[in-house]
Amino acid sequence: MKQQITVTVNGVQHTSEVEPRLLLVHYLRDVLNLTGTHVGCDTSQCGACTVIMNESAVKSCTVLAVQADGAEITTIEGLAKDGQLHPLQEGFWEMHGLQCGFCTPGMIMTAYDLLQKNPNPTEEEIRHGLEGNLCRCTGYQNIVRSIQYAADKMRGAATAAGGE
Numbered sequence: 501m502k503q504q505i506t507v508t509v510n511g512v513q514h515t516s517e518v519e520p521r522l523l524l525v526h527y528l529r530d531v532l533n534l535t536g537t538h539v540g541c542d543t544s545q546c547g548a549c550t551v552i553m554n555e556s557a558v559k560s561c562t563v564l565a566v567q568a569d570g571a572e573i574t575t576i577e578g579l580a581k582d583g584q585l586h587p588l589q590e591g592f593w594e595m596h597g598l599q600c601g602f603c604t605p606g607m608i609m610t611a612y613d614l615l616q617k618n619p620n621p622t623e624e625e626i627r628h629g630l631e632g633n634l635c636r637c638t639g640y641q642n643i644v645r646s647i648q649y650a651a652d653k654m655r656g657a658a659t660a661a662g663g664e
């Protein structure tokens with residue numbers, strides 16, 4: 501028996517009929533066609549599926565779509581505004597924070613949550629914040645630098661161009 505849900509995703513309200521067992525990640529990807537949110541595991545370990553739900557990062561493979569009824573969700577597609585990359589997206593670009601990029605949307609959404617709650621994190625705090633997100637190819641050094649870049653920029657202290 502399908503259930504009706506209304507969810508605001510990246511500022512747009514969607515009303516859908518969904519199976520009660522449908523996971524939020526599959527709702528986003530398969531129903532709303534927002535495929536920037538990735539599925540990297542079946543065990544809620546990798547963090548590739550991370551989105552912001554009501555101002556906190558959640559692994560969307562651990563949330564049922566029906567649990568998101570009435571929620572505000574932000575996905576990676578919701579970060580760029582007016583053709584301008586979000587400072588985190590810019591940071592990953594400038595600081596080479598990715599190789600294959602599969603984990604990147606989840607990394608960015610986790611970092612987004614971290615910087616909302618702590619705009620000036622230490623390297624230690626960034627590494628701690630990323631513990632639930634696995635990157636299988638880069639090591640984390642450039643990811644940390646990307647987040648530091650974004651934190652600086654968001655605090656208005658970025659040295660902008662050049663990056664290095």
Ligand code: FES
Pocket residue numbers: 538539540541542543544545546547548549550559560561562
């Ligand atoms: S797909 Fe959700 S944690 Fe891996």
Ligand code: FES
Pocket residue numbers: 597598599600601602603604634635636637638
């Ligand atoms: S950039 Fe490939 S898994 Fe992270």
